[in-house]
Amino acid sequence: MFSLKVIDKNERTVAWARGEEEVNLMVARTYEEGDRILLEISKEGEYAWVQFDDALGKNLVYLTGIAHYKIPFGEKRINLSPKAFSGNKHLISVRKAKDFEVKSYRNLALNVNDTHENTTCFPHAFANVETRGEAVFAAKNAIDGVTANECHGEWPYDSWGINRNPDAEMTLDFGREVEVDRIILYIRADFPHDNWWKKVTVTFSDGEEKEFSLKKTGCGQEFTFEKKKITWLKLSKLIPSPEPSPFPALAQIEVYGTDL
Incomplete structure (x- = not known):
């Protein structure tokens, strides 16, 4: 059972619908x-296709409880398409995922509905630093499915910005155990404004670390490895090139594998 609600600042329900396996x-x-x-589910551990706005699109997520999504305004929405949440007609939807969809080999890092406050709709990205606390440099931008990286700033050129911090780390929490064997990284490539990382280290929840060497390119850089079962991974030890720019950033991370 799914329930979708829109609640206003006074806690009044202004729109509501529910259904067994699909709700529009x-x-x-x-x-x-x-x-x-507000997205409510009847049991924890539900796989579903979720769309909080038709301009954001939908993707398959893992739900562990009630999901909340605060409608963004002002600075909090410039990392989103200007069509998102605009106008006077919106379509919110949820559909229970089919078994073959859950078991398919796919990008397990994708979540167009991620937010800072998210604790129940996985995957979820968070970091120990984000440039000036601005939405356009939030960690969640690195899992929104947008790989445009030739510039920096507002959508579609949002990214995870590290605020020049050499100890920056970003964690990607899957919310359950998954099996993965491929990572694709898109660095932000607004050269010469941007720098780039020569090396990054990925730490997996099983304790293993892998160091990957990157190139100065806006193309996705793919790294494969033996299948491993994990619940999260972390990017750290970001080693910049000797170029003068102090602004390396991550446009997107994709992690491919399957649910167990």
């Missing part, structure tokens, strides 16, 4: 500050 909620209203979306 059309909201005929302009969003106001303080509005939030």
Whole structure:
């Protein structure tokens, strides 16, 4: 059972729908500050296709409880398409994933619905530093599926920015055990404004570390390894090139594998 609600700043429900395996909620209203979306599930550990806004699109996520999504305004939305959450007609949807969809080999890092506050809708990305705390440099930008990286700043050129911190780390939490064997990294490539990392270290939840060497390119850089079962991974030990720019950043990380 799924339930979708839009709740306003006064905790009033302004739109609501529910269903056994699929729900489509059309909201005929302009969003106001303080509005939030609530997705309720009848049992923990549900795989579902979730769409909180039709401009963001949908993807397969793993739900461990009630998911909250606060409608962004002002600076908090410039890392999203300007079409997102705009206008007076919106489609929110959720559908229970089919077994063959869950078991398929896919990018397990993708979550177009991730937020800082997210603790129940996986995957979830978070970091120990984000440049100036701005939305366009949040860790979640690295798992939004947007690989445009020829510039920096507002959407579609949002990225994970490290605020010149040599100890920057980003963690990708899958929320359950998965089996992975491939990582693709897109560094931000607004050269010469941007620098780039010569090496990055990936630490897996099983304790293993792998060091990957990168090139100065805007193309996705792919690394494969023996299949391993993990619940999270972390990027750290980001070694910049000797070029003068102090601004390396990550545009996107993709992690391929399967659910168990």
